[in-house]
Amino acid sequence: MDVSQYYADSPPTVVPLAIKPHFETLTDEQKLYAHYISRAAFHGTRIILRQVSPESESIYDLIISLHKYCAGNWTDLAKEAGIENVELHHFIAYASQFLGNLGNYKGFGDSKFVPRCTPYTIEKLASMDENATKACEKCISAIYADTEHPALMHFGFPGQGHMSNYYPDSPDISKEEIEQVEEFLGTKKLLPENTRLRKTKNGDYEMLIASGLSKPDSVPELTKTQVNETSGKTVWEIDSGPLKGRKVSIVFGDHQEEMAKVALNIKKAGRHAANDTQKKMMDAYSLSFSTGSLSVFKESQKLWVKDLGPDVESNIGFI
Known part of the structure; x- marks a missing residue:
C-alpha cells in the first residue's frame, strides 16, 4: 500500500x-442567543x-492536552522535547487537519489521513505532559496506516x-443485517x-x-411499544x-453526558429568542436532544423554515 497518498495536507488549509x-x-x-x-x-x-473512528476522541485529547500544556507555544514545546522544527510542523499540520475535520478521516472524501511526522515525534511531544501521554498511549498505533488492513483507510x-x-463492538455485522434491521425499525416509525447499531454476542x-x-x-x-419488565428496555422480535x-432492543442514552449539555444550552438559547417561532424551535430541539425523538426534531425543522431572515441563524442536530 502506498501510504504517501494518505499523508495529511502540507500545508493544511486554514481559513x-x-x-x-x-x-x-x-x-x-x-x-x-x-x-x-x-x-x-x-x-x-x-x-x-x-x-468517525474509535481513536478520534483520544487523538483530540492528545492535541488539546499538548496545546494546554505549552499554552500554544509549540516552538518551546519542541525544544523541550528535543524535536526538529520540520517534524513539529508536520505534527501541527496533522493536528490542524484533524481539528478541521473533527476526526482522522476526511469529511469530504471519507478516507483516513496520517501524519508526515514519525510516531517517535508524537510520543516525544506527548511525554512532556501526563494527560497527553495517557491519550497518546490509547491512540498512537491507530494514528498511522494499518498496512495489513488497507480497507480500514476508508x-x-x-x-x-x-x-x-456507527456499529460499535460489532466487527462481524454485515451490510445485509444493517439494512434489514433498519428496514424493520422503519416499520416502527424509528429513523436512523x-x-x-450494536450486534450482541448472541446475535441480537x-x-x-x-x-x-x-x-x-x-x-x-x-x-x-412493549417494554420488557425485566430490563426496562423496548424490545421487538423480528417476525x-x-x-x-x-431481537432488537432500543437503548437510550447514547452520548448521554454530551446530549444533556446540548439540550440544556439550547434550552437557555430559547430564553433569548427574538420571537415565538425561535422559542418554539429551541424548545423542540431541546426536547428532541433530551428524549432522542426524531419526530420532535422534525417539528423543529418545520419551525426553522418559518424563522424568516433572522439576524442569528443556526441548524443543529443529526442532520
Missing part, C-alpha cells in the same frame, strides 16, 4: 474566521469524534473490513439519523439512541425475513 466585528453588532439578547447555541454546538464535538461497512463507528441487536435521558418519560415514536426470531 481565519473574523467573528468579533459581527458579534459586536448584535443586541445583548442576540449575543446570548448566539452564545448558547455556540455552547450547544461545542458540546457536540465529542459525539462527532465518536462517529469509511464503509465493518463486515467488509472498512472503518465505521441519531442512532448507532441493540439500537443505541443519542439522548440526554437514559429513560425518557415520553417518546412519540414509542407510545405503542419475518432472514433475521426472523432475532
Whole structure:
C-alpha cells in the first residue's frame, strides 16, 4: 500500500474566521442567543469524534492536552522535547487537519489521513505532559496506516473490513443485517439519523439512541411499544425475513453526558429568542436532544423554515 497518498495536507488549509466585528453588532439578547447555541454546538464535538473512528476522541485529547500544556507555544514545546522544527510542523499540520475535520478521516472524501511526522515525534511531544501521554498511549498505533488492513483507510461497512463507528463492538455485522434491521425499525416509525447499531454476542441487536435521558418519560415514536419488565428496555422480535426470531432492543442514552449539555444550552438559547417561532424551535430541539425523538426534531425543522431572515441563524442536530 502506498501510504504517501494518505499523508495529511502540507500545508493544511486554514481559513481565519473574523467573528468579533459581527458579534459586536448584535443586541445583548442576540449575543446570548448566539452564545448558547455556540455552547450547544461545542458540546457536540465529542459525539462527532465518536462517529468517525474509535481513536478520534483520544487523538483530540492528545492535541488539546499538548496545546494546554505549552499554552500554544509549540516552538518551546519542541525544544523541550528535543524535536526538529520540520517534524513539529508536520505534527501541527496533522493536528490542524484533524481539528478541521473533527476526526482522522476526511469529511469530504471519507478516507483516513496520517501524519508526515514519525510516531517517535508524537510520543516525544506527548511525554512532556501526563494527560497527553495517557491519550497518546490509547491512540498512537491507530494514528498511522494499518498496512495489513488497507480497507480500514476508508469509511464503509465493518463486515467488509472498512472503518465505521456507527456499529460499535460489532466487527462481524454485515451490510445485509444493517439494512434489514433498519428496514424493520422503519416499520416502527424509528429513523436512523441519531442512532448507532450494536450486534450482541448472541446475535441480537441493540439500537443505541443519542439522548440526554437514559429513560425518557415520553417518546412519540414509542407510545405503542412493549417494554420488557425485566430490563426496562423496548424490545421487538423480528417476525419475518432472514433475521426472523432475532431481537432488537432500543437503548437510550447514547452520548448521554454530551446530549444533556446540548439540550440544556439550547434550552437557555430559547430564553433569548427574538420571537415565538425561535422559542418554539429551541424548545423542540431541546426536547428532541433530551428524549432522542426524531419526530420532535422534525417539528423543529418545520419551525426553522418559518424563522424568516433572522439576524442569528443556526441548524443543529443529526442532520
